[in-house]
Amino acid sequence: MFGTLSEETEVKVPASKAWALYGTLELAKVVTGKTVEAVDLVEGDGGIGTILKLTFKPGVGFAYYCEKFTKVDSENMIKETEVVEGGFLDIGFNLYRIRFEIKDKPNDETCSSCVIKTTIEYDVKEEFAANASIITADPIIGLMRVGNEHLLKSE
Template identity: 75%
Template sequence: MFGTLSEEAEVKVPASKAWALYGTLEIAKHVIGNALEAVDVIEGDGGPGTILKLTFKPGLGFPYYYEKFTKVDNENMIKEAEVVEGGFLDVGFTLYRIRFEIKENPNDDMGSSCLQKLTIEYDVKEEFAANASFVTNEPLLGILKVANEYLLKSN
């Protein structure tokens, strides 16, 4: 069973500034303390192949999972990460991918704002289809909120 969830928000900073946050490991520093207790870099420098261990606060579902950056496209400002161990994979998912996209705002001729889009794609085995309810846009909303606050303060 395949599904997607997506959230998009405008932020009043240039796309290049938003990408400097989302396209690097910098975003990890800002989401610790909300749903995450820790983000540890296991391997890599933020480019494709980088592996992170995300440790969640108690009571938020999974204790941890490892994710791997499968795509970091600086030209098109797209980053994708897939869970490669723990978390969703332990409850019947065969795919759990998060995609961050930063786009120029087509309604802003001055380039002073951009659109941030976060998407979750998942696939769960039919016998575990009920576990698809674990997928929620709450983490996306939390990341967007924290990132937007940081970007606006540092603007």
């Protein structure tokens, strides 16, 4: 069973500044201690193939998962990560992918605002289809709120 969820938020910073956070390892530093307990760099430098281990606060539902950067497109400001160990894979998911897309806000001639679109794509094995109900945009909304607050404070 395949599904998607998307959320968009506007941030009053240039797209290039938002990409400098969302398109790099910097986001992991900003959310550590806030939306996740810890983020450890397993391998890589922030490019394709980078693997991070996210350790969650108690009560989230997972102790941890590892995600791999599968796409880092600086020209189009798109980054994708996929869970490669733990978390959703332990409860019957074949795929759990998060995509960040950053674009200049349409009709903003000053380029002082951007839109961040986050998409979650998932595929769950049929025998675990009931687990698809745990997929919500709430964790991503929380992550984006922390990231966007950081962007606005550092303006």
